[in-house]
Amino acid sequence: MTPEIGQDLSLFHLILHASLPVQIVMALLLGASLMSWWFIFIKMFSIKRAIQVTDRFEREFWGGGDISAIYQRVAGEREGAGEMERIFEAGFREFMKLRPQTGLSLNAIIDGTRRAMRATYQRELDGLESHLAFLATVGSVSPYVGLFGTVWGIMIAFMGLSSVAQATLAQVAPGIAEALIATAMGLFAAIPAVVGYNRYTHDIDRLANRMESFMEEFSNILQRQVTSKAP
Amino acid sequence: MISAADAPRNARSPRKALAGALALGVHVLFVLLLIFGVSWQTRRPAPVMVDLWQALPEPSAQPPARPQPLPPPKAPEPVKAAPPPPQPVEKEPSPPEAPDIALEKRKAEADRLKKLQAAKAAEEKAKAEEKAKAEEKAKAEAARKEREKQAAEQKRQALLRQMEAEDMKQQLAADTAANEARMTSLSEARAAASKRQAEVASVVGRYRDQISAKVRGNTRLPDDLKGNPQVRCLVKLLPTGEVVSVRVTQSSGNPAYDEAVVRALEKSSPLPLPADRDARAAFVPELSFVHRPKE
Known part of the structure; x- marks a missing residue:
């Protein structure tokens, strides 16, 4: 590795002249960064939409609307429905199916409804939390990958130094600079991923809390409906 | 009975293409930022060699x-x-x-x-x-x-x-x-260069004065001292100014007075030292210190 003093140490020059392992690490990190940003944006859209739709549904539900009218609307728009709407729909459908059946106790009806809601809730939560594991992985691993690239690059730089009689900074500086780019890229991939992961887990936790309390409240409402009609 | 309506619904597909485009956009933006930022930085410290001429050749x-x-x-x-x-x-x-x-x-x-x-x-x-x-x-x-x-x-x-x-x-x-x-x-x-030397010399002189002032403040002169005898000591110093050892190289003839100066030097540790590297060379590691009771 001949040092080229005074040559322009532009970023691309450094990347193109890096050793192969360092280049592989850089490519890996670039891919990880692209993927994590992609997921960050996907999650941003989907969580924002989930919160909006949930807000709208809660307003509609607690605004005193007719439950069966809401069910009709939600069942109509299959694809556009939000998470909480689907929980409501699953629970209410189960309830409607169970109620006409004779010989079922009140508890059985409510339990069945609740199970149906719980299942939908789990599924929805799973959908919301998808890709978050990837963000967590990128956030925790890519600094180490970048560090590996840097260590490797510095090793190469110092190996090149061993063959010259007089060691100057100019002989190692380009190698170290190119190696440090790997760390920079690792951090560039990791920081948004960690921020996104924390942000989205927080948002999803809050959404999950809202869904769970809705499930409880809706069960109560259904129970009231049954007991008021049963006698 | 199981109907199609019972089947779990798939989560609607989020706007993947838009997200992908945005992710690419973020990276392109970052790379552009880096290119311009780094190229601006690398251009600034370009070394310039200047020959001073009194007139054009x-x-x-x-x-x-x-x-x-x-x-x-x-x-x-x-x-x-x-x-x-x-x-x-x-x-x-x-x-x-x-x-x-x-x-x-x-x-x-x-x-x-x-x-x-x-x-x-x-x-x-x-x-x-x-x-x-x-x-x-x-x-x-x-x-x-x-x-x-x-x-x-x-x-x-x-x-x-x-x-x-x-x-x-x-x-x-x-x-x-x-x-x-x-x-x-x-x-x-x-x-x-000679100007720099003069500067260093002035700094050295200033600190020499400071050191002797500090030592003077700590000196307890013996009662039987007569005249203005001179004591020369070799003081070994750490770079921090800490006194390592003091040795009398030229006695005044009055052992009590010699002893007093040595004690004063030890008591004055650490001695004030200049921050300038060249000026410091006059003091560290060894300083030849001359003390007279009356200046």
Whole structure:
């Protein structure tokens, strides 16, 4: 590795002249960064939409609307429905199916409804939390990958130094600079991923809390409906 | 019964394409930022080497200016075509090749010029190049005017050639002047170094005063001290100013007084030391300390 003093140490020059392992690490990190940003944006859209739709549904539900009218609307728009709407729909459908059946106790009806809601809730939560594991992985691993690239690059730089009689900074500086780019890229991939992961887990936790309390409240409402009609 | 309505719904597909485009956008933005940021940074500290000249080096500036005035007279007068070629080697070949019109005169003139030149070079050292420049300019101007005016007069040719010879000599003079300028810049650098030395010396002196003031404050003079005896100590110091050891190299003759000075030095640890590396070299690792009871 001949040092080229005074040559322009532009970023691309450094990347193109890096050793192969360092280049592989850089490519890996670039891919990880692209993927994590992609997921960050996907999650941003989907969580924002989930919160909006949930807000709208809660307003509609607690605004005193007719439950069966809401069910009709939600069942109509299959694809556009939000998470909480689907929980409501699953629970209410189960309830409607169970109620006409004779010989079922009140508890059985409510339990069945609740199970149906719980299942939908789990599924929805799973959908919301998808890709978050990837963000967590990128956030925790890519600094180490970048560090590996840097260590490797510095090793190469110092190996090149061993063959010259007089060691100057100019002989190692380009190698170290190119190696440090790997760390920079690792951090560039990791920081948004960690921020996104924390942000989205927080948002999803809050959404999950809202869904769970809705499930409880809706069960109560259904129970009231049954007991008021049963006698 | 299980109906299609019971089947779990798939989560609606989020806007994946838009998200992908945004992710790409973020990266492109970041890379652009890096390119511009880094290229701005790398350009700024580009090393620049500067040579300080008192005046512009004359010889390099002259050749391009020279050929311009010559061609015009060459065209109308075929006889004049002779002078330009011998120009670079004017000194020797010009006398034999020149017409016999003013040979004697020219020789005398050349001699005179040589003497003049020698005198000039000897007496004018600092201002030589400025003068040469001014003279040269004036002479070049005059030569050009004359040539244009008296292109028909062949008599003047010899005179012109003489002038050219003069110019050549002046070029030489300018060369030597440039060399002198270089020498003066060198001596300036030396002067700067000596100035730095003087600065260091003043710092050293200041700190020496501070140290002796501090030691003086800690000295308890014995009662039986007479006169103004001098004690010289060799103090070993750490770079932080901590006193490692004190040894009396020249006693005052009064052991109690010697002892008092040594104690005072030990008590004064750490001694104040200058931050400047060169000035510090006067104190660390060993400092020769002289103490007199009365200053």
